[in-house]
Amino acid sequence: MSKIPFLLVILDGLGDHSYAELNNKTPLEAASQKNISKIKSFGAQGLMDPIAPGVPPSSDTAHLQILGYDLTTEYFGRGPIEAMGEGIELKEGEIAFRADFGTVRVVGDRAIVIDRRAGRIPTEETRQLVELLNKEARFVDSYEFKVVGLTEHRAAIIVRGEDLSYEVTDNDPHNINVPVLECQVREEAREKEKAKRLAEIMNKWTIRTMNILEKAELNEKRKKEGKLPANVVLFRGAGVMKKLPTFYEKHGLRAAGIAGGALYKGVAKAVGMDLIEVQGANGMPDTNIKGKFEAAKRALSNYDFVFLHLKATDYYSHKGDPVGKSEFISKFDDHLSIIEDKFKDIALMITGDHTTPCDRGLHSGEPVPVLISAPSIRRDDTKIFSEREASIGSLGRIRGSDVMKIVLDMIERTVEFGTRPSPRLITYMPSELKALKIS
Ligand code: ZN
Ligand code: ZN
Helix, strand or coil, X not given: CCCCCEEEEEECCEECCCEHHHCCECHHHHCCCHHHHHHHCCEEEEEEECCCCCXXXXXXXXXXXXXXXXXXXXXXXXXXXHHHHCCCXXXXXXXXXXXXXXXXXXXXXXXXXXXXXXXXXXXXXXXXXXXXXXXXXXXXXXXEEEEEECCCCEEEEEEECCCCCCCXXXXXXXXXXXXXXXXXXXXXXXXXXXXXXXXXXXXXXXXXXXXXXXXXXXXXXXXXXCCCCCXXXXXXXXXXXXXXXXXXXXXCCCEEEECCCHHHHHHHHHCCCEECCCCCCCCCCCCCHHHHHHHHHHHHHHCCEEEEEECHHHHHHHHCCHHHHHHHHHHHHHHHHHHHHXXXXXXXXXXXXXXXXXXXXXXXXXXXXXXXXXXCXXXXXXXXXXXXXXXXXXXXXXXXXXXXXXXXXXXXXXXXXXXXXXXXXXXXXXXXXXXXXXX
């Protein structure tokens, strides 16, 4: 069997609209494509709906879908994925939330959110508040809470205890000048009683921690200095730690992940990829792209599948800056030269996990362009890599759930439909097959 290594590059939030300041081009169309065009010359393109047409994906759901995981049976919330990416070790069954220290003002019996980042409280001060909460609000009933301070206002909450279900809503209203929300059971919850228990203790914890934070010495000091107090913990993305089948078990490919942002490192870890740490890779515009490409190049010699993630495209989209986004894509194109000598020998896909139009500043349900190339592939005649050209490319319109099938086929690892070399229903030829003993 041939061994063609595969490189999946995800430029977060790549898809976009066209803008006057880019001569009515999209950021991708306006970017330099010196190296992309070399890949394109032995490839094809198309459009992808990461989840389904018109559904704006979150980054974690889009990635899991693209990597071949079933969101209805193999997705247990964002909290644990992000916590894993931050290097927090979670045990099976532990509940995790992403959280932010924020500022509220009490009006009657409501707590109105004034700032969702507590005036961008520095990391050191967040750590002090985290220590206070871990001491004074460690238990609610018999359930144990652990807060982990991350950078600036960011934190993670871990809840331990029996008979809880993560199927609850956020207390974070995701907006300002609106009240902190009651944590409730999700309507579609499979384990309603257990979810109700978690919602109850989360609400108790929210109120208790607000009282503790309000009286905290550090907040008194901040107020005196004219700064916003960090007097609430807003949480979202409830999830439970569950072990997923590994990427290797699913697809028969030894995989490595390279990313700067915690969520993407978490996705790689959650699916059992080897995470390759690159110094200076931070998920921001000044990330170490060179280091990431060099790491990808080395990994292509040791792994069957390499996942390389770049976040800054989405960062510029949320900021509403199409020029910045386009310049970052040009920078990406420039660094593709690092793997240029591999172009002909590897299979490659460049795509996004969703469209984030700069004029909307949020993820949209529009499809993303996909560029593929492989040593043996049906090429198309599209001119540049672009949202518009992709709509006439020979790959057509695919879904995120098609990606891994296409990948396995591109690297010639698929088995014909109906072939059963293994008791497990798989789409690839496994490396270990059970031989018949003849003596
Ligand atoms: Zn994303
Ligand atoms: Zn985004």
